[in-house]
Amino acid sequence: MPEVEILWTQKLQFVGVDSSRHSVVMSAQDEENGTGAKPSDLLLLALGGCTAVDVVEILRKKRQQISGLKIRVSGEQDPDPPWTFRRIQVEYEVRGRDLSPKAVEQAVELAEEKYCSVRATLQGTVELTRKVRLLEE
Numbered sequence: 001m002p003e004v005e006i007l008w009t010q011k012l013q014f015v016g017v018d019s020s021r022h023s024v025v026m027s028a029q030d031e032e033n034g035t036g037a038k039p040s041d042l043l044l045l046a047l048g049g050c051t052a053v054d055v056v057e058i059l060r061k062k063r064q065q066i067s068g069l070k071i072r073v074s075g076e077q078d079p080d081p082p083w084t085f086r087r088i089q090v091e092y093e094v095r096g097r098d099l100s101p102k103a104v105e106q107a108v109e110l111a112e113e114k115y116c117s118v119r120a121t122l123q124g125t126v127e128l129t130r131k132v133r134l135l136e137e
Contacts, residue, residue, distance in 0.1 A: 002018075002019040003019055004017060005017045006026075011027075011033050012027055012028035012030075012032075012033040013026070013028075013033055013035055013036060014026045014027065024036070024037060024042070025037065040075075040085075043085070043118075044073040044074070046118045047073055047090065047116070047118045047122065048071040048072075048073040048090065050111075050115075050116040050118040051071065051090065051092075051108070051119065052069060053111075054107075054110065054111035054115040054116060055069060055092065055107050055108055055111045056069055058106075058107035058111060059094070059096075062103045062106075062107065064099055064103050065097040065098055066094060066095070066096040067095050067096050067097065067137060068093075068096070068135075069092070069093070070092075071090060071091065071092055071093070072091040073091075074089050074091075075088045076088075085126050087126065087128075087129070088127070088128050089128075089129045089130065090128070090129070090131075091130070091131045091132075091133070092104075092108055092131070092132045094132065094133070094135065095134075095135040096134075096137060097136070098136075099134050099136070101134060104132060104134055108130065108132050112128075112130065
């Protein structure tokens with residue numbers, strides 16, 4: 001079972017250590033503490049990162065000539081505590097040569113709906129939408 005640790009360093013600043021022993025700095029976002037990532041932004045990063053790995057892997061298996069992938073994840077939160085995410089949009093910008101639009105759409109769909117544990121966890125709680133753009137080289 002994956003396990004992470006959060007270590008308090010000072011003020012409202014922390015270091016998160018993942019199950020592979022990689023670190024990320026987190027902090028509150030005020031004048032005194034803005035040294036790390038906003039913890040709620042890490043949820044958006046986790047969603048984008050989770051799907052990114054699978055999209056690239058699937059497209060390579062489909063022998064698509066992918067040369068770049070940029071994912072933008074934006075979230076709409078409630079204005080009051082606990083600032084729950086209500087909507088999250090994931091935008092995929094896939095760059096390559098002779099990419100098949102169908103292969104790219106299938107890769108994104110598989111990544112999101114079959115393989116990404118973060119998206120599966122959010123599904124049914126948050127409205128999730130996506131956009132896919134292909135950029136030909």
